[in-house]
Amino acid sequence: MDELFDPRRAAGGAVRRAVLGNAHVDRAAAGTTPFTRDFQDLVTGHAWHDIWGRPGLDRRSRSLVTLTALVALGHHEELAMHVRAARANGLSDDEIAEVLLQTAIYCGVPAANSAFRIAQRVLRELDGES
Known part of the structure; x- marks a missing residue:
C-alpha cells in the first residue's frame, strides 16, 4: 500500500526513519521489488508502527x-x-x-x-x- 493512503504504514515509516535514518530507509525502499514489497509492508507496519511506536x-x-x-x-x-x-x-x-x-x-x-x-x-x- 502507498504510505499516502495507509496512515499506519506512514506512521511506522516515520518511526523507522527516526530510528534508522533516511539513508537506510531510502535504500530499503529503493531495493523493494514486487517480490519483497509485502515483507517491507510487514516490517514497516508491525515492527516500526505496532512495536517501536508503542508508548510502553x-x-x-x-x-x-x-x-x-x-x-x-x-x-x-x-x-x-x-x-x-x-x-x-x-x-x-x-x-x-x-x-x-x-x-x-x-x-x-x-x-x-x-x-x-x-x-x-x-x-x-x-x-x-x-
Missing part, C-alpha cells in the same frame, strides 16, 4: 533490548544497523559496551566477541562521519 518503552530502552536480542541470535548485519540506531536513540558508546558485556554472560562470550567487533567498526565509522 522509550526508544533508548527499545535499542537496549534490540541489541541484546540481535547478539543472542547472531544477526550481525542487523546488529550493525541497530548499533547505529542505538547511537541515534541517545545511547553512548559506553552504554553500548555495557549491553555487549551483559550479553557475554547471557548469550556467550563468542557472541559478545563478534558483537564488540561489529560495534567497534560501526562506532568508528560514525565517528568518521561526524
Whole structure:
C-alpha cells in the first residue's frame, strides 16, 4: 500500500526513519521489488508502527533490548544497523559496551566477541562521519 493512503504504514515509516535514518530507509525502499514489497509492508507496519511506536518503552530502552536480542541470535548485519540506531536513540558508546558485556554472560562470550567487533567498526565509522 502507498504510505499516502495507509496512515499506519506512514506512521511506522516515520518511526523507522527516526530510528534508522533516511539513508537506510531510502535504500530499503529503493531495493523493494514486487517480490519483497509485502515483507517491507510487514516490517514497516508491525515492527516500526505496532512495536517501536508503542508508548510502553522509550526508544533508548527499545535499542537496549534490540541489541541484546540481535547478539543472542547472531544477526550481525542487523546488529550493525541497530548499533547505529542505538547511537541515534541517545545511547553512548559506553552504554553500548555495557549491553555487549551483559550479553557475554547471557548469550556467550563468542557472541559478545563478534558483537564488540561489529560495534567497534560501526562506532568508528560514525565517528568518521561526524
